[in-house]
Every structure is written in C-alpha cells, then in structure tokens.
Amino acid sequence: MGDILIPSLMVGDCSRTLCLRVSRLWEFLDPQDDSRLLHTDLVLLDEEGNSIHAQIYPPLCQQFSALLDEGRIYNLKYFLVRKANRFYKPVENCNMISFTKWTTVEVILQIPPAFLVCTYNLTPIDQLQPRVDYKEYFTDVLGVVSVISQVSSVRTRGRQAEVMKRTVTISNARDTGPTVDVVLWGERATTFPAEQVHRDSGSSPQIIIFVGTLVRSYADNVSLSGGSSCKWYINEPVPEVNALRASAETNHHPVIWDQGKAAAESTVIAVPEHKKLKDIKYLHPFENKKKEWLVIVKVLKIDSSWWYNACKKCLRTTKPHGDTYKCTNISCDNIGSPTPRGTRYPSPLKTILTPPSLSSLDEWRSASLKKMWTPSSRLIHPVSFQEKLQIYWKSLSSGMLASLKAQLFIAVFPSK
Template sequence: MAYVLISDLMYGDTDKRIKARVSRQWDYHDLNDETKIYHTDLVLLDEKGNSIHVQIYPPTMINLRTLLQEGKVYYFDSFSVRYANRTYRPVTNPLMISFTKWTTLEECIDASDDFPAITFSLTPFQDAPSLVDKNAFYVDIMGVITEIGATDTLRPKSRNTETLKRTMQIWDASNSTLPITLWGNTATAFNAEEIYNAGQKKPQVIIFVGTVVKNYKGIGISL
C-alpha cells in the first residue's frame, strides 16, 4: 500500500496516506470533570523515527478513538495537516494532524520488528528552572526513582473539585533531584508498589513525558 513518511507531509495536505505507530494516546478532559473529554491526542511515529502530534475532536473522536490502540501500527488516510499548536506541543514537529469525519484507518499487521515505538526529547535537570510556567512544549524528563509517596486527596486552587495527588522523587547521574507530581487518574494508574518493590533489587530508571514545570511556594521546582 503506497504511503508517505511523516516528514513528507506539508501544510494543507488532505489526501495523503501514512503508516505510523500510535506511540502515545491520551485524552484532554475538563479539569473539574474527568468524564468530559474535549479531545483525544496521539503521538504518531513512522518507520524512520519521524513524529507528529494528532488531535481528534468530537464527533470524529467518538468514532475513531475506540478503534485505536496505543502501540499498534496503522495506515491513516484522509486527514488534515495544519500548523502545530503554539502551546503544549508534545513533539517538535512544526506541523500536526487533525482527524476528520473522512479519516480512515487500517491496522498494519506485518510491521517490522524494528519499527520505532517511543519518542521523547529529554530535558536536563539543570534546565528545569528556566522552564517554569513556559508552555510552548511539554517537558520530558528521565531519572532514577528514589522515593514514592502515597496518594492524597486535595482541592487545588485551579479546580472546583477534589482530586488525587501522588509525589515522588527522581535523581540523575549528577545526584541532582527533582520532585514529580502525578494528578488525578494518573496518580492511581502509576504502579507504585511494583516499581517500589523492583527498586529494592536494582535502580528503576523512568521517563516521564508530557510534564509541565511549576515553582510552588514552600516546595520549589516540581514537574
């Protein structure tokens, strides 16, 4: 089946076909109601390692999101290529894709074993302070977990309802440390017990993608 690489896409394209893996999939929902989804987002990755951000809005989202599975490779047809968002971009590609009511997909069942699966752009610990409240890109960070806190329930100033929170500490090769805070469903989805138990035998290196950097009064820098 004929297709082009992500790097071949141009602004305004509506008739291209690509072959790409769903490297990452998440929902953007109302901060006060996690059942209300505004749009579904993807990071697609092609066989050459090129990546692109995808957004799917209702009603297309309802039809397509149930057909997609993170980690699988698909052929995608009839989508719209536009300029990337100005804020909260998960990858550096200046373009992004919007799925429309004409978009179709078909799973590729014979993808090669070396087809790339994940993509990220790591930020050094020492650069985190310069990214406080910057929102052009999400921040990807890697470190060894040294501490995992329990889940707490609280009500942030930015929300009208209570939410779950879990904080942990990671450190890098220079022994610098950073706290990572997980909110909402992410706090409970994180397999803390398994990772903690594994950490008693050998260091657990973990990559967090899609974080933002904050500077909290009395706490300091946190992702």
C-alpha cells in the first residue's frame, strides 16, 4: 500500500508513494484535429475513497498509455502536485497531479477489497437548469433509462468532419417527473451498450450514473453533453442506485428505441450553407427566421489604420520626438516609449454577425461583430470592429434586415 493518502498531498514535488485506482481515463483531443492529442486525463481514488484529478501531457502520454488501464490499481511515485485547473474539474479537490518523466507506475495485482470503483457528485435532474454552461466542474447525474436513439452521423459547426452521436434519455422514475437527454458524442456514442441496456430493461429498470458531462441549453431545453470525459455506471451497487431502483420497480416500463430522435436533432446543428451576399441581401426576414448562412467576404478598404502608437498615460496618439515619442495631448505632454494599440491581422479573421431587432435600422448599421477566431499575432487591444466596417455594411442595411434569432457567419480576409 502507499505511504500517504490524497488529502496529505501538498503543492510541489512528491517522492512519496500513493496507492491509487484509475477510476476514469480519457484522452482530450484537439476539437479541430482529432489526430492531435492535447493531454490524457485521469480520476484517481485512494483506499479511503478520496479522489484527485491527474493529467499527462505530450510527449509523456504515449509512454504512460501502455502502463495505465482504467479500473486497475497502481503505486504512483515521483510526481508533481499543483493547483487544480480553474475549469472543467471532474472531482472536488483544490489540487491535482501532473505526471513527469521521472514518475514511476507499479501495478498492484492483489486488489484490496475496500477500494472503491467510482466517485461522483450527483446533481438532481430538476436542478440542472442553473448549471447551464457551468464551467468550473463537470456534472454528474443519476436516472432511469427511458429512451435510447440509434447512432447517427452529424457535422457540427465546430468541426468540418462528421462525428457520431447518440441520445440517451433518463428520468427520475416518476411518470410526472423531469427527464433529460444525455447526448453522447464520438467514441462515447458508439461504445455505449445500447442493445444490452434495451434487452435488460425488459425485466428490470436500468439505473445509470453519467459522470463528466456538461449542461447545455438549446431552445429552452436543457440537455447533457457527453464527450471524452463522460463515463457511465449501469446498475452500480451503490446506495443511490439501490434507492432509485426501489422507486422505479413499482412503475417499470422497458426502454424505448427512438429511431427519429438523432435524425431530427442533426438538422439543428448542421453546418450553415455557403451563400453569396447577393443571395441573402433581399431575403424576407419573417420567412427566414432561425436560418444561418456562411458568407466569405474580403475587406477592400478601411478608412483608418488598424493600430497606432499610444501614450501610456492617456492613450492618445504619440508622435516621434527625437529617439522617443511625445504625446499629442497638450494636457498630458508625456515623453517616452509608446504602447502599440489596436489589432494587427496577418491571418484571416472569422467573425459572427448577429443582427438586432427589425425595429432599429441604426442598431443594424452598428451590428455587433464578435471575434470567433484568434489571429496568430498577439491581441494588444480590442478594436471597435463595427466602426471599421460600418460603411461596408451600410450598403446592405436597406435590403438585408434579419430577425433577432438569425445569424450570419462571415469570414473576413483583410486585403494585402
């Protein structure tokens, strides 16, 4: 067994031995490139059930992937303890573990009987709404499986390639109680044992714990998104599952196969259609609500420069003054090195244009442009981009009035 337990860990190098079970293990890939591994994540448990998050970064991922298996117990030594990540923590612990090239992993063949298999912090289904887009922790839920969809292939806005998707609906076992859809993505969608759950539901309710999910909302409907961090425990012998099973058995119904759910949802998240400005300029706003198009434009001319040398005190323009710069503001008159302000864009800039309500043409002319992609150069200071393109969009405002819910995706390529 180990020398210490998880609560005894302190920030810094640790040469003591920890005896831990790998409760969860997953790989976090680049959302834009599935072939690029960003880091490997683990949830580790000690013999008393204490938990901690651990991460392995390249190039060490390949080294330890051959040594670690989910569910097995290891002696861990020579690792780094640091403060936990600010966002997307899988367990409640202010610290986390980082593997180093000196970290040693020794497998324990004789598993102590008291070692827990899983850890979770359940949120009731009827309390998910306040956690929509909550980033600090992943969300864990418990429910009875009521509906399962087939695996479908969809293409989302964030990816150019298609991704697999499956929806599992769970409830709190009461007919009048709330339900929630758990949307599984990629490998999680294909490995979910849907056939077995459907078959076993004929004789008993299937109680499932989903861990590592994110709460999302679309069209006022709350759902859970299960990516690589998501894992499930079906009919796990824990008190919460036993209690829910007791209430579900009195009104049990087999799981329903929903053939149309995935197909219907895929149309909602489909990639916007490519259009030209002339195609959308005079579209009827009332007949094209909630529609989206992808438009590529090129900025041919900008009236003012993208950046300027600013005074460090008052941020007004400076002018050369010998081998340094002098502020043009008479009340400031500061002399010294300036601070470049503005944004330089050596690369294409993708933006999203969200039109305002139909009642205000002035609001449309100064429509908000939100940056969706970070240029390769450093962002020194945010620029009022709508002012830069106001003249360009003014020509469109007379015919292209869209509803509040419509969105126009635009890729802007600055002229050389």
